[in-house]
Amino acid sequence: MSDAHAHAHEIDVDHHVRIYMRVFAALAVLTVITVAVAYLHLTTAAAVALALFIATIKGSLVACYFMHLISEKKLIYVVMVVTVLFFFFELLIPTISESINIHAR
Amino acid sequence: MSEHDHAAPEHAAHEHHEELSFWRKYVFSTDHKMIGIQYSVTGLLFLFFGFCLMMLMRWQLAYPNQPLPFLGWLFGEDRMPGGIMLPEFYNQLGAMHGTIMVFLGVVPLAVGGFGNFVVPLQIGAPDMAFPRLNMLSYQCYFVGGVVMLSSFFVPQGAAQSGWTSYPPLAEVNPFWGQTFWLVGMLFLIFSSLLGAVNFITTIIQLRAEGLTFFRLPVFVWAQFVTAFLLLLAFPPLQAAGVFQLMDMVADTSFFMPEGLVVSGQLASGEGAARAGGGSPILWQHLFWFLAHPEVYVLILPGLGIVAEIVANNTRKPLWGYKPIVYSLLALGFLSFIVWAHHMFLTGMGSTMSAFFQTTTMIISIPSVVILTALILSLWGGSIRFTVPMLFALAFLPMFGIGGLTGLPLGLTAPDIHLHDTYYVIGHFHYVVAPGTLFALFAGIYYWYPKATGRRMSTLLGHLHFWPSLVFMNGIFFPMLIQGLAGMQRRLADGGASYGHSQEVIWLHQVISFSAWGLALAQLPFVVNFFASLRSPKTAGENPWHATTIEWAAPSPPPHGNFATVPAAYRDPYEYSVPGEAEDYLPQFRPAEGAAAPAAVPA
Amino acid sequence: MNEFLGLPEIASAHGASLDNVNSYVHWLMFVLFVLWSALFVYMLFRFSRKRNPKADYRGVKSHASNYAEAGVLIAEVILLVGFSIPLYSDRVDDLPAEEEATLARVVAQQFAWNVHYPGPDGVFGRTDPALVDETANPIGLDREDPMAKDDVTTINQLYLPVNKPALIYLTSKDVIHSFMLPEMRVKQDAIPGMLFPVWFEPTVTTAEMQARKGDASFGYQIACAQLCGNSHYSMRGFMTIQTQEEFDAWMAERQQELAADEDVDDIWG
Amino acid sequence: MSAAAIPYTVEPRPDTGLNNVKIGIWLFLASEVMLFGALFAGYILLRVGDPGFGHGSEELSIPMAFVNTLVLITSSVTMVMAWASCMRRDLGKFKLYMGLTVALGGCFMVIKYFEYTAKFHHGIFPSTSTFMAIYFTLTGLHAAHVLAGMIVNGYFWLPGAKMWETNWQQFTNRVETSGLFWHFVDLVWIFLFPVLYLLPVPYAHP
C-alpha cells in the first residue's frame, strides 16, 4: 500500500523539480528588481508599497511551491488563515498607538 | 516497504516490556501521565509558594510598617530590616506573586497538568502525539521556574515592576531581577509553545475511532481552544521580551523615549548611554496582546473541568453542548481583539476606545452563554453533592461575580474611576481564585482516583471546601468595596498615605485574616492529597459512573493507557438515557448488537 | 442614588455622569446576579438527589434563557452607545479652549507632581531635560526664554479656581505614573515622551468640602495610580480649589515673588 | 500489545490526510508568523513614531545583503531538491543537496558575521539608534533561526541519515519537515531584506 503511495509521488517529482527551477529563477529576478527599484528614489510611500508588493510575491512563491502550500490539505489552510487574521490584528498595534499620538503634543 | 511500517510499533512494544529505570520513569519520562503529574505537583507547589508571598504581603497591608511577628528575621536586613517590610521588597513580592500564580502555578496545573493527564485519556489515545517534545516542554517550564525563583537571591532582589513589567520602570529598576524575570519568561513561553503544538496535534490526530469533533468532551474542546491561544498569543510577548532584554543588556531604546531624567540623571538622548526614541506604549500593546488571551487560558480549562463534573453529578447530559462549544470558539477568537481594554487610560483616542469597549462587551456574551448553559444544566438533574461537585457548583456564582465585575471595567466611563484600583484586583481574583482555583481543586478531587486508583477522603474534602468558600469571599469581596472608594492597587502601605482610602482601610485586616484563614483551610487538602496515597486501591475503573473515555482505562492507567483500543459510539454525556437500566451510558460502550463505528471518523 | 457604591465625594462637573453609568452597570450586575442566584439556589434544592432521584434526560425545554441573554446584550448596547462612548469622547475630544480654561502643565516624576503654570502671558516657557536640577529646577524650565519669565512652578501643589474648566497637560519625566484625582473622577496615565490633555471643572472649593465633610483638615489629593517605584505608595500631591478671587490673588503673589527673585538676580548677577 | 505506539507518526490519518509531524510543524510555523508579526509591528510603530529613527542606516551594506538573499534562496532550492531526492530514493543526491543546504546556511552566517563586525568597527552598536536596535535584533533573531535550521539539517545530513535504511518514509517526512522550517526562514528574510536595507528612511541625515 505504501509502495503505491510512494510510487504515485515519484511520478510527480520530476514535474515538481521543473517547477522548483522556474521558481528559483523567478526569485532571483525579483530580488534583482527589488534592489533596482530601491535606487529609483521613489517617495517613501511608493517605495514601501512596491517593496512589500514584490516581497509578497516572492514570499508567496516560496510558500506555495517550496512549502507545497498550493496543494496542501484543508486543515493546514484553516490554521494558516486563522494565523494570518491574527497577524493582521497584531499589525493594528501601530495604528492604535497612532490614535494615541493624535492627542500628544 | 510494509516492513518499515511495522518497525516502529514493534520497537515501542519492546520498550514497553523493559523495566524503566527510576530516572526514565519519574524524571525524564515521556509518558503523558507522568508528565501531567510532574506538571501538577510542580504547579501546586508554585501555587503554594505564590500564596506564601501573598500572605507576607497581607501582613504589611493590614499592619503597615509594623514588624512581622515571629518570622521577620528570616528575610534579612536588606528586605525587612527589624522585621519591617521595605517597599522594594513589597514590590518584589507583588510582582512575583502575579507572575508565579499566572505563569508557574495556574497555567502549568490547568494546561500542563490536567491537559496532559486527561486529554489523551479522554480522546482514547495511547499518549500525546510528540512524547519527547512533551518532556522538553516540562523541562523548559522547570528551568523557567528555577530562574524565577533564583531571582530572589540576585543583588537587589527579584523583579519589582509588577507582573506587567511596564517599561521604563522595569528598565530603570535593579538590573538583575528584571533580567532574570525576562529570561525566565522566555523559557516559560517556549515551554508553552511546545505544549500548544503538542495538544493541538494530539486532539486533531489521535482521537479514537468514532470520536468526531462534536462528540469531544467539553474539557477537550476547552484545552483545544486554550492551546490555540497559547500558540498564537505568546509569540508577541516573546518578541517584547527579546526587545526588553536588549534594552537591559545592550542599552537599546525600544521602550525608552528620549529625554528621560531618572533620579536627576539624564537617562536617554544626547549624552546618555541610550539613544532614546522608543515607545513605552509598544510594550503595553505586545504584553496585553498576550495577556488578555492569557486570562482566558486561565479560565477555559477550569470551565472545561466544571462542565465535566456538572454533567457527571447531575446525571444528565449537559444542556446546550453545541452553544458551549461555539461560545468557546468565539471566546478564543474574540480574545485577540480586546487587549487594549487594559490600556484605556493611556491616552487612547475615542475611536479606538469605542472599538475596544465594543469588542469587550461582545466577548462577555459567550461567557454569559456558557455560564447560563452550565447553570441550566442543573434543571431536571439528580444532583449528587460530591466533593468535586461542591467545588464545581461554587465556581459558577464565583465566576459570575468575577465576570460581572468585568463589565464596568470594560466600559471606559466607569473605568476612569476604577482602573488600577482594588476593584480590578477584586474582579480578576474572583475569576482566578474562587473561580479557576476552585475548578482546579474540583478537577483534582475528580481525577485523583483515575491517577492513583485511590479515593480521597470526603470528610476532609468538606473541611477543605466550606472554609475555603467563606474565606475566599472574605478576601475578595472587600476588595471591590475598597476599589469603589478609589483605593489604588500596588500600594506598599495599603493606602495609608492617601486620604480617600481612609474609610475603607480597615477592610485590609478583614482581608488579611481571611487570607491566613484560607491558608489553614488548605491543610485538610494537603493532608488529604498525601494521606490518600496510602489508602487502599478501591477506586476501580469508573468510580463516578462517568461516561467519557478516560474511565475506560484502568486506574491508574498503565503505559499506553488502554487495554484495548477504545472507540466512541455516542455523545459524551449520555446520562439517564430513557429506557436504559443504568443512569449512565458510557461513550466507549458498544451499543448492543451494533457494529463498530464507521471506520473513518469525521 | 449612587451612594450604594461608596464612591468618594464628588467635586467636578462631569463626575456625576460617570458615576451614573457606574451605578447603572452595577444595577444591571446586581439584578443579573440576584436572578441567577435565586434560580441556582432553587435548583440546588429542587433537583438534589434526595428530591429528584431520577434525572430528566432532556432538562430545560423552554427558550427563556435566549431572551435573558438577548436582554443582557441589549442592556450592554445601551450602556455602551448611550453612555460610555459619548461620555468618554466628551473627556478626550471636547477639550475646552485654552483661553477659557485654567491652564497648567503637570510633570510627574519619581515621586512628586511638578506643576507648571504659564503665568499671565498664557504661554509655557521652554523646558529642556538638560537643564533639570532636582532641587532648584526639577522640570528643566529655561528661565532665559522670554515666555518663561512669568511661569510659575510648584512641587506637589496644584491650585485651581472653582467653576472654571481646568486644562492640564500631563507628562512624565522618568517612568509611567497615573494622575488621579479621586473626587474629580479624573485618572490619566502620565507617560514619558507623550503629552496628554486632561480637563475637568471643579465645582466644590476645598473650604466647601471641608464644611461638607465637617473636617477642617480635609484637602484634595493628587494620587498616583500606576506602580512607579519604591515610593509609589506615598506619591501624593495636594490640590486646592479656591474661588476665582483667591486664585487670582495667589497667582499675583507668585508673580511678585518671581519679580523679587529677578531683582535679586540682577543685583548679584 | 504495543499500546504505546502512537498512531499516524508516519502514515497520514485518513480523515485529515496528514501525519502528526506535518501538523506539528505548521502549527509551529503559525507561532513563528505571530512572532515575526510582532517584531514587524514594533518596527512600524517605532519607525513612524520616532523622528530620529534612521540614524546609522546609511552604514548597512546592500551588496552583502543582496548576496545573502541569493544565498538563502539558493539554499531553499537545494533543500527542496534534497527532499525530492528522498522521494526519488537517491541517497547520494540527497547527501549532496543536503550538504549544499547546510553549506549555504554557513555561507549566510559568515557574510552576516562580516556585516556585523563591519558595523562594530564603525562604532555602530544596537544602542546607536532605534533603527540599529531593530536591525540587530531582527537580523539576530533571524540568524538564530538559520543556525537552528543548520543544526537540524546537519543532523539529517550526517548522523540522522541512518534512518534512511530503517524507515525511509519517516526519514523523508522528517526532511520535508525541516525543509518547511528552512523555507520559512528564507521567507522571513525575503521580507527583512527590503524592509531593513532598502526602504528610504525618513530623516536619515539630520
Ligand code: HEA
Ligand atoms: C481568568 C481570568 C479573567 C477572566 C475570565 C476575565 C474576564 C473579563 N474581564 Fe478581566 N482581568 C483579568 C482576568 C480575567 N478577566 C486580570 C488578571 C486583569 C488585571 C490584569 C492587571 O492589570 O494586572 C483583568 C482586568 C480587566 C480589565 C482592565 C481593568 C483595568 O485595568 O482598568 C477589564 C476591562 O475591560 C476586564 C474586563 C473583563 C471582561 C469584560 C471579562 C468578561 O469575559 C467576563 C464575562 C463574564 C460574565 C459577564 C459573567 C456572566 C455572569 C452571569 C450571567 C451571572 C452569573 C450568576 C450566577 C452564577 C449566580 N478585565
Ligand code: HEA
Ligand atoms: C492565577 C492568578 C492568581 C491567583 C490564583 C491569586 C491568588 C491570590 N491572590 Fe493574587 N494576584 C495575581 C494573580 C493571582 N492571585 C496577579 C496577576 C496580581 C497582580 C500583581 C501585580 O500587581 O503586578 C495579584 C495581586 C494580588 C494582590 C494585590 C497586591 C497589590 O496590588 O499590592 C493581592 C492582595 O491581597 C492578592 C491576593 C491573593 C490571594 C489572597 C490569593 C489567594 O486566593 C491564594 C490562594 C491560594 C491557594 C489556595 C493555593 C493553595 C495551594 C496549596 C495549598 C498547594 C498544596 C500543595 C500540594 C498538595 C502539593 N493578589
Ligand code: CUA
Ligand atoms: Cu507615581 Cu505611582
Ligand SMILES: [Cu+2]
Ligand atoms: Cu483583558
